[in-house]
Amino acid sequence: MLGDDDTARAYRPVDRLAWLFLDFNAYFASVEQHDEPALRGRPVIVAPLRSEHTGAIAASYEAKAYGVKRGTKVRDARRLCPGIAVRPARHDRYVEMHKVLMAEVERHLPLGKIYSIDEAAFRLSRSERDRAKAIATARRIKQALAENVGPALRASIGLAPSRLLAKLAAERVKPDGLTALELSDLPGKLADMPLTDIPGVGPGVAARLARAGVHDFVSLWDLQPKRARAIWGSVMGERFWYALHGYEVPEEPTKKSMIGHSRVLSRDYETAAAARIVARALLLKAASRLRHYGLHAGALSLMIRQRPEGRWEGGRRFACSQDSFGFLTALDDLWTDYLRNRGADGADGDGARIGGVTVYLHALARTGEARLAQRDLFSDAAGKEGDCRRARLWRAIDLINADPEAKFRRLGAPLPSATAQSSKPKRYVTLASQTGLDLNYLGAKIAFSRVPEEAEFLY
Ligand SMILES: [Mg+2]
Structure with a gap:
């Protein structure tokens, strides 16, 4: 455990432009423009499904000029911008x-x-x-991207002493920006930046800052590191302060950003009802790993791949938790969203088959950080108490499923014959809907290589 002064000493001040942050503009829409040159310079949106009622997951800058943005329903986008090109998402691409x-x-x-x-x-x-050299390097990269990959894929670049500041610099000018932020430029050059636009300042932290009288970037900048720690209620505040002031803050080495599972579904499981059961099983498995790592999750994402084509994704945020029942409720919620979306169009209606499901838990926090977040999010003590009790129950279930023999021995009970006969681990405690479902036989596993869209931004 690091003492207060050791924490500060672990960070090295960097006075010059040590980081280049690259943020591709309207990325999914730009890839569509890259692959289909006729779309370049034209308003384009990318939709997760072939449906008029689904929200765009990306909008080209030409579409943004018409007030169309991420989240705008396809139907509304066509109204705002007649003739807009709508392309289905192609995540693999x-x-x-x-x-x-x-x-x-x-x-x-x-x-x-x-x-x-x-x-x-x-x-x-x-x-x-x-x-001068950093800016020349950034220009060279922009030119290389345009010449060697394609002019449709533009990026905003930020240069700064820390990754956090470089990210904020990249946010300044879009599209195709290039912004250098040196310590001597601060806090002035970011004075108008809303606090909640800063990674690491979520709604909970913003509320704490407001209570401490910090409402804008300049007063955030003027805090002392110890004060930031007190406001955050953890060492995270101090880490944030150092990153904001251009120090190189080492990343926590083993920090996971998500835990997830994915399956391609065999024909037996391609109906919505069957696929839902698979998604629930994958979620229970991910939740068990989450507890194994001593982590809590604050968000859940679901991705559904349809046959023959089409893809849907959605997510839910919630108070940091280890409770599988809570996760399952969020999953059911998402599932309802999905059914509503695909049912809205005749073509996507009841006949649609599901080719694959991916479920992952993210916004992960260690126990200490999670407790802090819970203090923010659970206004009633009963809600928090219930969550802790259910998490304990699930940890007990994990134990039984991980090592049933030990558990039965401890109970002095005879060993069920299945354990003796089968070399494959079997889950003893499952929810009723999971009975008879063996994840190993559902079909090919998908390598979990997709880059998450909402990866946690850590400084
Ligand atoms: Mg971007």
């Missing part, structure tokens, strides 16, 4: 292009960290960190 783009940038700079499918931080070498 976006991942493929992500790899091409990263490989191109890596010819110039070493990759520091990928944050999401369209955001990554790269490290500048010591000799490239002054303003």
Whole structure:
């Protein structure tokens, strides 16, 4: 455990532009424009499903000019911008292009960290960190992307001493921006930035800051590190302060950003009712791993791939938890959303088959951080108490499922014969709907290689 002063000493101040942050603009829509040159310079949206009632997951800048943005329903987008091109999402293609783009940038700079499918931080070498050289490098990267990959895939670039500041710099000018932020530019150059636009300042932290009288960037900047720690209620506040002030804050080494499972469904499981049971089983499995790692989750995402084509994704946020019942409720909620969406169109109606499901838990926190978040989110003590009790119950179930023999021995009970005969681990405690469902036989596993769209941004 680090003492107060050790924590501060672990961070190194960086005075120059050590990081280049790359944020691709309207990424999914840009990939569509890249692949279909006739769409370049035209309003385009990407929709998760072939449905007029679904919300766009990306809008090109030409579409944004008409007031169409992420989340705008396809039907409304057509009204705002007659003739707008609507393309179904092709996530595999976006991942493929992500790899091409990263490989191109890596010819110039070493990759520091990928944050999401369209955001990554790269490290500048010591000799490239002054303003003129860093800007020249950024321009070279933009030019290489345009010439070697394609002019439709534009990115906003931020240069700064820390990854957090570089990300904020990249946010400044969109699309195709290039912004350098040195410590001498601060806090002035970010004075108008809303606090909730800053990664690490969620609604809970923003409320705490407001109670402490911090309402804008300049007063956030003026805090002392110890004060930030007190406001956050944890060392996270201090880590944030150092990242904001240009210090290189080492990342927590083993921090996971998500836990998930995915299955391609065999023909037996391609109806919505059967696929839902598979999704629930995958979620229970992910939740068990979550508890095994001593983590809590604050969000759940569901992705559904339809046959012959079409894809839907949705997510829910909730108070940090380890409770599988709560996760299942959120999943059911998402499932209802999905059914409503696909049912809205005749073509996508009841006949639709499901080819694959992916479920993942994210917004992960360790127990201490989770407790802090719960204090914010559970206004009633009873809700929090209930969550803890259910989490304890699930940990007991995990134990029984992990090592049934030990448990039966401890109880002095005879060992069920299945354990003796089968070499394969069997789950002893399951929910009624899961009985007879063996995840190993559902079909091929999908390598969990998709870059998450809403990856947690850690500084
Ligand atoms: Mg972007």
